[in-house]
Amino acid sequence: MKTPLFSKLETGSFWFSDSNRSSPGCNMRRGMVLLRRVNNTRRGMLQSSLSTTTSTTHDASGDSQYEDYNKTSATYDKYRGPIDAGTFLTTFAEVAQRLNVPQQELSLLDAGCGSGNHLKQFESDVGTVSGVEINDGMISKCRMKLPDADIQQGSITDLPVGTASVDVVITTQVLHHLETGQDQSFPNVVLAANEVFRCLRPGGSWIIQTQTPEQHVSGFWWAPIVPNAAQELSTRFAPMQTFEEICRGAGFDQFNSVVPDEPLVRLDKYLDLEGPFTQGFRNADSTWSLATEDELEKGLAMLREKIESGEAQAWLNEREQLRAQIGQTTTVVATKRKGTGSISNGRRTKFPFARSLSFGKTF
Ligand SMILES: C[S@@+](CC[C@H](N)C(=O)[O-])C[C@H]1O[C@@H](n2cnc3c(N)ncnc32)[C@H](O)[C@@H]1O
Numbered sequence: 001m002k003t004p005l006f007s008k009l010e011t012g013s014f015w016f017s018d019s020n021r022s023s024p025g026c027n028m029r030r031g032m033v034l035l036r037r038v039n040n041t042r043r044g045m046l047q048s049s050l051s052t053t054t055s056t057t058h059d060a061s062g063d064s065q066y067e068d069y070n071k072t073s074a075t076y077d078k079y080r081g082p083i084d085a086g087t088f089l090t091t092f093a094e095v096a097q098r099l100n101v102p103q104q105e106l107s108l109l110d111a112g113c114g115s116g117n118h119l120k121q122f123e124s125d126v127g128t129v130s131g132v133e134i135n136d137g138m139i140s141k142c143r144m145k146l147p148d149a150d151i152q153q154g155s156i157t158d159l160p161v162g163t164a165s166v167d168v169v170i171t172t173q174v175l176h177h178l179e180t181g182q183d184q185s186f187p188n189v190v191l192a193a194n195e196v197f198r199c200l201r202p203g204g205s206w207i208i209q210t211q212t213p214e215q216h217v218s219g220f221w222w223a224p225i226v227p228n229a230a231q232e233l234s235t236r237f238a239p240m241q242t243f244e245e246i247c248r249g250a251g252f253d254q255f256n257s258v259v260p261d262e263p264l265v266r267l268d269k270y271l272d273l274e275g276p277f278t279q280g281f282r283n284a285d286s287t288w289s290l291a292t293e294d295e296l297e298k299g300l301a302m303l304r305e306k307i308e309s310g311e312a313q314a315w316l317n318e319r320e321q322l323r324a325q326i327g328q329t330t331t332v333v334a335t336k337r338k339g340t341g342s343i344s345n346g347r348r349t350k351f352p353f354a355r356s357l358s359f360g361k362t363f
Contacts, residue, residue: 066290067177072283073115073137079269079284082121084209084260087331088170091205092125095168098203098338106167111156111196112174116142119149126168132159157191161199169196172209173264173329175243176236176286186238186246193250193334203338206252211237211329219328220263220285221319222276225299229290240330253337259327271320273312276303 069076082088096103106126110119113131115138123129123146130150133139142151154160156174171192178188196206216234217223223230238246244255263270265284275281277300282288288296306312 065177065179067286068289069114069135070137073135073141075280075283076115076138077117077141078280079265080117081266082118082172083262083264083329084258084331085121087258087260087333088118088122088207089125091207091333092122092168095203095205099167099201101167107165109159109161109166109169109199111159111169111171111192112177113142113151114138114172114174116145116149116151118170118172120145122170123149130161130166132156132161157188157195159195159199163198164201166199167201167204168207169200169204170207170209171196172207173211175208175210175238176233180236180238184235184238184242186242189238189243190246190249193246193252197250197252197336200336202336205333205335206247208243208332208334209329210243210332212240213237215259215326215328215330216287218322218326220287221271221316221323222303223287224319225276225303226287226291226295227299228292228295229287232290233287240332243332247332247334251336252334254335255332257330257332259330261327263323263328271316273303273307273316276300 092103092106092108096106099106103125104127107128107130108119108122108126110116110129110131113119113133114135116131119129119131119142128149129146130152131142131146132152132154133142134153134155136153139151139153142149152160156171157178175186175189175192178186178192181187193206200206211219213234216237217230220230240257247255265281269275269281269284272281276288291299303312306315
């Protein structure tokens with residue numbers, strides 16, 4: 001059971017990705033449980049306080065501030081692949097139904113597409129796939145994988161995409177690379193949410209794969225090897241309630257979240273006790289890039305000692321119990337209600353990047 005997460009997330013609505021785990025109280029498909037409605041006044045206050053800080057902190061030309069993806073893109077695909085595919089596919093079907101078009105005609109944009117693993121995975125499930133990515137190394141991997149797809153260099157905070165021109169936007173494990181702001185107001189996550197909302201056709205959805213701060217610290221077995229780095233990176237993830245407020249402030253109507261069972265790193269690689277000793281394993285998660293040499297050296301010595309004393313497997317199992325309880329990541333689906341005002345006519349086009357369709361932002 002993953003019940004403890006409910007109280008921690010305090011999100012508006014929540015469902016399990018694993019249908020076997022649906023709670024008895026669930027009354028909607030896939031066990032969605034309505035928990036709490038966001039307080040409108042508080043949401044409005046957050047959005048207006050954020051909107052005053054966004055204009056000066058735009059990081060559209062900046063790469064990740066702490067991970068060198070030109071380097072790590074070389075080994076990324078060996079360790080990482082799409083997770084929680086079921087939620088993505090369910091959402092595509094729901095969007096198609098809402099828009100009253102065949103799923104095979106949907107346009108899918110991956111904002112922060114990295115090496116293109118998700119676009120490749122879902123290429124045959126929708127009509128067109130396109131991507132925006134900021135990093136050179138990741139873009140070249142993505143273009144190699146998807147030679148016919150439109151992959152543009154750019155930032156999720158300033159998408160080179162027409163207004164109301166795409167049906168589904170996905171953003172997986174990207175938001176923690178955006179500036180958090182000194183007061184943890186996540187100004188660039190606000191920009192990103194506003195941008196995605198602008199680009200989505202009314203009735204479309206934004207699927208976000210991210211983590212909660214708690215999941216980042218407790219959901220990864222190896223976090224105690226580099227505890228300071230794990231703690232530091234956890235502050236780069238917006239708490240789920242804050243993220244919901246940001247999405248609703250941008251105009252998104254529905255906000256649902258699900259905790260998938262899979263870890264981010266491919267399971268066989270993830271559970272390798274020797275993994276942290278290799279650079280490839282460490283390249284698969286940005287936490288390691290925040291560890292000082294000293295912290296890494298001490299942490300690896302602690303792991304080596306556990307391995308040699310025969311305690312390591314039991315320790316890993318104990319850590320894995322925590323992952324089973326709170327999960328390692330959260331998938332959010334935020335939906336732009338049909339009928340939401342948009343300056344563009346929202347006509348369907350095969351070319352979502354056509355700037356000519358964009359007449360300005362909707363807010
Ligand atoms: C952990 S990787 C995830 C890549 C891919 N979405 C996936 O799930 O495999 C984070 C990605 O976010 C990209 N990124 C960071 N800041 C970005 C921004 N402002 N706009 C677009 N992409 C960004 C990085 O370059 C990197 O490719």
